[in-house]
Amino acid sequence: MPVLTRLIPSPVVVDISAGALDDLAGLLADQRISASGKLAIAISGGSGARLRRRLAPALPGAEWYEVGGGTLDDAIKLADAMKKGHYDAVVGLGGGKIIDCAKFAAARIGLPLVAVATNLSHDGLCSPVATLDNDAGRGSYGVPNPIAVVIDLDVIREAPVRFVRSGIGDAISNISAVADWELSHRETGEAIDGLAAAMARQAGEAVLRHPGGVGDDNFLQVLAEGLVLTGISMSVAGDSRPASGACHEINHAFDILFPKRAASHGEQCGLAAAFATHLRGDRATSALMVEVLQRHGLPVTPGDMGFTDEEFVQAVEFAPKTRPGRYTILEHLDLSTDQIRDAYADYAETISS
Numbered sequence: 001m002p003v004l005t006r007l008i009p010s011p012v013v014v015d016i017s018a019g020a021l022d023d024l025a026g027l028l029a030d031q032r033i034s035a036s037g038k039l040a041i042a043i044s045g046g047s048g049a050r051l052r053r054r055l056a057p058a059l060p061g062a063e064w065y066e067v068g069g070g071t072l073d074d075a076i077k078l079a080d081a082m083k084k085g086h087y088d089a090v091v092g093l094g095g096g097k098i099i100d101c102a103k104f105a106a107a108r109i110g111l112p113l114v115a116v117a118t119n120l121s122h123d124g125l126c127s128p129v130a131t132l133d134n135d136a137g138r139g140s141y142g143v144p145n146p147i148a149v150v151i152d153l154d155v156i157r158e159a160p161v162r163f164v165r166s167g168i169g170d171a172i173s174n175i176s177a178v179a180d181w182e183l184s185h186r187e188t189g190e191a192i193d194g195l196a197a198a199m200a201r202q203a204g205e206a207v208l209r210h211p212g213g214v215g216d217d218n219f220l221q222v223l224a225e226g227l228v229l230t231g232i233s234m235s236v237a238g239d240s241r242p243a244s245g246a247c248h249e250i251n252h253a254f255d256i257l258f259p260k261r262a263a264s265h266g267e268q269c270g271l272a273a274a275f276a277t278h279l280r281g282d283r284a285t286s287a288l289m290v291e292v293l294q295r296h297g298l299p300v301t302p303g304d305m306g307f308t309d310e311e312f313v314q315a316v317e318f319a320p321k322t323r324p325g326r327y328t329i330l331e332h333l334d335l336s337t338d339q340i341r342d343a344y345a346d347y348a349e350t351i352s353s
Contacts, residue, residue, distance in 0.1 A: 008195075009235040011126065013148045016224045018217070020152040021051070021116070025058050033112065033147060034088035037061035040111070041091040042078055042102040047118045047159070048094045063087075070097030072104075072134040072141075079105035087111060089147065095119045095163070096131075103130040103143045112147035118155050119163035120223055122170045122265050123243055125149065126231025138255070145235050151224045153217060161297075162264065164214045164223065168296050169270025171226045172289055173247040174204030176273035179280060180245030184327035193242075199233035200242035208292055245328045246276035252322035253315040254307075263305040270298050271305070275316075278347045279329050290351045300351060309348070313340045 013031050020027075028034040039062040043052055052064055063085055068074050078101055082090065090109075092102025093116040106113040107130075117125045124131060126149050130141045156164070178201045184190040203226035212219030233242040240248075250272035254262045262268065270293050277286040290300045299305045302312035317340055320330050335343060 008232070009128070009145050010232045011146050011149050011228075013150075014126075014228055015149070016151045016153070016221060016228070018153045020150050021055065021155060022152075023058075024055065024116070024150065027150070028089070028114065028148070031148065033114065036088055038085075038087050039063070039089055039091050039114075040065060040082045040085060040087045041093055042067050042098055042105065044094045044098050046094075047155075048098060051093060051118070051155070062091075067094075067098050067101050070100060070131075070133055072132040072139065075101040075104035075130065075132055076108070078102070079108040082111075083109055089114055091116055092146075093118065096122055096124050099125055100130040100132055103146070104132060104141055107143040113144070114148045114150065115146040116150045116152075117224075119159040120151075120156055120167035120220070120227060121163040122167060123174075123227045123230035123234075125151075126228045127240070128231075128235045128238075129240060140240070145232070149228055151228075153220055153224070156220055156224070157215075157217075161214050164220070165296055165298050166264040166266030167223055167227055168207060168214075169264075169266030169268075169273075169293065169298050170243075171204050171207040171223060171230065171266075172292065173245075173266075173269040173273035174200040174226075174230055174243050175208065175285065175289075176247045176276045176280075177241070177243050177245035178204075179277070179282070180328040181241050183280070183329060183332060187332060188327050190327065193237045196233040196237035196242045199229050199236065203227070203229040203233070208288065214296060241326075244323075245326075246279075246319065246330045247273040249319035249322050249326070249328060249330060250276070250315055253319040256322065257315055257318060258307070258311070261306060263299065267299050267305060271300055271302075274300060274351075275344070275347055276329050278350065279333060279343060283350065286347075287350070301348060309341075309344060313337065313344060316340050316344070 089112045090106035091114045092099035130143045178197045185192040247269045251268040274289040
């Protein structure tokens with residue numbers, strides 16, 4: 001009887017631990033990613049530059065490239081600069097913008113990427129997507145998964161706490177995104193990948209139901225693992241669907257409509273997930289999301305992010321335009337402006353009672 005399986009696109013190594021960066025060269029050599037130590041390391045001018053001073057003595061064969069920002073032009077310039085060398089791998093050392101630039105550059109020059117995250121602000125560190133600003137606003141570019149992911153919890157603790165909070169909101173939004181995917185499967189026949197959905201949902205549930213806080217090592221471990229699993233779920237699905245539903249449509253709408261005032265990605269996604277879950281009629285889960293977001297210091301109303309209720313209504317109304325073809329609770333209900341206003345008033349009343 002034949003045994004039918006599938007290969008799961010995932011990193012060769014995932015190291016999430018305190019002190020994980022102490023022997024980066026050894027880890028890459030042991031995993032046969034870079035026995036020679038010839039690495040092209042992309043860093044920011046902030047935390048990356050400080051870590052360079054710490055890591056450079058142990059990586060004598062590496063060349064360091066400072067990345068100016070998170071634009072497509074920055075990523076192309078990085079790739080062009082790296083073409084001149086002969087490396088075993090590219091290392092993206094920093095936050096989301098640096099890792100996304102490194103992802104794009106590594107794909108462009110045909111080298112594997114090692115993602116070394118210095119904060120936990122979102123689930124993109126292990127995803128097959130590089131999100132980069134371009135002339136049209138912001139674009140998502142398909143790239144191979146990182147070959148390795150390294151997250152040093154000692155480094156994560158040193159990052160501003162707002163980055164951890166953002167990651168919490170992004171992880172919790174998985175629950176709403178998967179519910180939207182299942183809704184689309186029922187209503188439109190869209191194919192759903194059960195493994196990808198399970199991975200994304202359980203990653204979100206683990207964060208949602210963990211009793212710890214942002215200063216708790218065990219909680220940071222669970223959050224980091226959840227963000228990595230979410231990235232892998234997107235690779236399994238071949239799409240961002242497991243982690244992107246109405247929550248991310250509303251997030252993108254804020255970014256487009258209010259680019260100079262938008263809050264962090266995770267803050268917007270967390271609030272949007274609680275509201276979308278309320279729209280879906282799952283009041284118990286929405287209430288739990290609100291409770292957990294508040295406990296971690298994340299916004300649960302537009303006012304918490306510096307927006308008016310009417311601006312939130314405007315963002316919700318615009319949201320379906322951000323992802324044409326994606327079916328979520330917003331497309332399903334197809335609410336008028338007044339209906340969105342009433343739905344938000346009901347949500348606000350529920351969370352204040």
